Amino acid sequence: MTETRTPRPKKAQRSDVEVPSLGPLGMARWAWRQLTKMSTALVLLLLLAIAAVPGSLFPQRVQDPDAVTSYIEANPTMGPWLDRLQLFDVFSSYWFSAIYLLLFISLVGCVLPRAVQHFKAWRSKPPRTPRRISRLPQYRKVMLGGRDGAAAPSPDDAVEQAAAALKKRGYRVQTQDLGSAAPSVAAERGMLKEVGNILFHVALLGVLVSVAIGALFGYKGQKIIVEGESFVNTLVDYDSFNPGTNFDPDWLNPFSVRLNNFQATFNRDTSDPRHYGQPTDFNADLTVTDEPGATPQDVNLAVNKPLNVNGTKVYLVGNGYAPVIRVTDGEGNVAYEGPVVTVPSDSVYTSSLTLKVPDARPDQLGFAGLLLPTAVSEPGEIPRSADPALNNPALILSSFYGDLGLDSGQPQNVYVLNTENLTELNSMTSANGPILLDGQHREVQLPNGKGSVEFLDVKRYVGLDVHSDPGRIPAFISFVLAFIGLIMSLFIARRRAWVRATTTEDANGVRCTVLEYGLLARGEDHRLGAEAEKLTALWTSLWEDRGVREFHLNSKA
Incomplete structure (x- = not known):
């Protein structure tokens, strides 16, 4: 007899569990928890380091706008796109600022709860x-x-x-x-181990805040001063000036600096011909007035020994020669007289010179050439400089007349002479030959009755870098605290x-x-x-x- 079994009833299929949606508040809470994780802070710190790399690969507009312009002109296809991506303004770009702010928020959201929790644990x-x-x-x-x-x-x-x-x-x-x-x-x-850990992260926040303070309220400027001239710390007296984002020119410290003398020491050891003539030391004798009405003070400025004037640092970053030239125009009037800053191009201070004389009449005059501190020449060869010291200074110049283009309002590089709208008077390749001025031939008449040029003297000049960073001291203190916190967290x-x-x-x-x-x-x-x-x-x-x-x-x- 066969037994008949009644089939079991099938269990009802369980419907999928519906997970409630987070909603705007839940999503915001979830995003905040993800942002304030220590792993997120480390990732953002790594991204910040990576984001800073283009700042060293491409010229930055805040440091050298001319280099940025030249780069874009030399790369007409890629240059404008790089500019749109703000790769020439990396540290003020939107994407760099976003990473910077996210890192700051992440550290704050990570450190503060840990500090509160550790405080409670300490008291327990x-x-x-x-x-x-x-x-x-x-x-x-x-x-x-x-x-x-x-x-x-x-x-x-x-x-x-x-x-x-x-x-x-x-x-x-x-x-x-x-x-x-x-x-x-x-x-x-x-318990100080966790204190050191928290101190390290708080100090890292201090570094970020200090860097932000320096970028917002600091400034950096450059100035060239010739011997006997002065510099006043005002906006109009700078050759170039890079202010912080929120800097106010009224915050400039009203000090003044006068260059009395500059000495450059060169290697004169004949037993070491390889390094003979190389510079060994630079010193500038200055007279500094901290503020109007203050007593002037004589100070010495040297490389790696900056001058500190009420928190503003003055660095010696360059030097060179400034020949004193007098230019008389075709009407017999002195159109220019004074020192001309030259740019050294080699170890013996062979320096390029550019002089623009827009006040000359009847035509504007322009000069370009070289200053040779110790000029030597061989028959059939171009004169050259044999030593960086002023043993036999000489000028080799080319002269031009015409329109210098200064009246158009277009900015020009003072160290470059645009000869597009100029007519040549003297040069190495012209029939008149170059202008040669030295100790025996101090003055030369220009062709076609355009005037004359006279070599009067040679002075020294210095390049100063004026730097004000209100976040410098807080950044240093934060760095020291971060180091102390790191040592505590590692060894306690x-x-x-x-x-x-x-x-x-x-x-x-x-x-x-x-x-x-x-x-x-x-x-x-x-x-x-x-x-x-x-x-x-x-x-x-x-x-x-x-x-x-x-x-x-x-x-x-």
């Missing part, structure tokens, strides 16, 4: 003594008393003395269950220790007190065993007169 009591101390990585037992008739201390007395000894070792202690059969003490040390160990005392009898029936103690490290600590040995030596010295017997040792570390 050490954790209670675990029931089974023997399971800790470092565990010891010490028997007190019971030897040579020495009386054993009471458990309460042993715990209180252990607490006092641990406190002297820098632990914060909390005695527990005094008066019971098994009193104990809980101890903890190394976070440890917990528990000591429990109980009464027992040894094999001879003599009453004694058993002191068991264990240690636990927060994280990896290869010095935990050494700390346990120090505590063992501490108990031995503390109860040496009571007869100490160590009879059990258990180390899992």
Whole structure:
């Protein structure tokens, strides 16, 4: 007979669980938690370092706008696209600023909760003594008393003395269950480790804030001063000026600097011909007036020894020669007289010279050529400079007349003469030849009655870099604090220790007190065993007169 089974009813299929949507507030909370993770801060710090790389690969407009213009002209296809991507203004670009601000917010959101949490942990009591101390990585037992008739201390007395000894070792202690059969003490040390960690991140925030302060309210300017001339710290007196984003020119310190003399020392060791003539030292004698009405002070400015005027740093960054030239125009009037700053091009100070004389009449005049500090010449060769010192200064010039283009309002490079709209008077390739001015031929008449040019003297000049960064000192302090915090977080160990005392009898029936103690490290600590040995030596010295017997040792570390 066949048994008929009734089929089981199928279970109803469970519909998928619908997860509620986060909503705008939930999404904002989730995004905030992701942003304030330490891993996110590290990623943003790495992105900030990567984002700064283009600032060293491409010329920056804030440092050298002419170099940016030249780069775009030399790369007509790629240059405009790089400019649109703000790769010539990296540190003020939107994308760099976004990474910078996100990193700042991430650090703030990460550090502040950790600081609050650590403050609460600092004020809280050490954790209670675990029931089974023997399971800790470092565990010891010490028997007190019971030897040579020495009386054993009471458990309460042993715990209180252990607490006092641990406190002297820098632990914060909390005695527990005094008066019971098994009193104990809980101890903890190394709380400064987390303080160092928080200090490091707070100092990193300080560095970011300091850099931002310098970028917003600082400035950097360049000025060339010829011997005998002065510079006043005003906006109109700078050759180039790069202000911070929120800088106000009224904040400039009203000091003045006068260049009295400049000395350059050159190597004169004939036994070392390879380095003969190379510069060894530069010194500028200045007269500085801190503010209007103040007493002028004579100071010396040298390389790597900047001048500090009320927080504004003045650096010596360059030097050269400035020949004094007088130009008389075709009508017999002095159209120009003064020093002309030249640009050195080699180790013997062969310097390029450009002079534009827009006031000359009837035509504007222009000159371009070289200054040779120690001119030497061989038959059939072009004169050259043999030494950087002024032993035989000479000028080799080409002259032009016509329209210099200065009246058009278009900015021009003062060290470049555009000859497109000029007619040549003198040059190396013209029939008139170049203009040669030296100690024997001080003045030369220009062709076609255009006037004359006279070589009067040679002066020295210095290039100054004036730098004001209100975030410099806070950044240095933040760096020092970050270093201290890093050292604290690396070398301070976070440890917990528990000591429990109980009464027992040894094999001879003599009453004694058993002191068991264990240690636990927060994280990896290869010095935990050494700390346990120090505590063992501490108990031995503390109860040496009571007869100490160590009879059990258990180390899992």
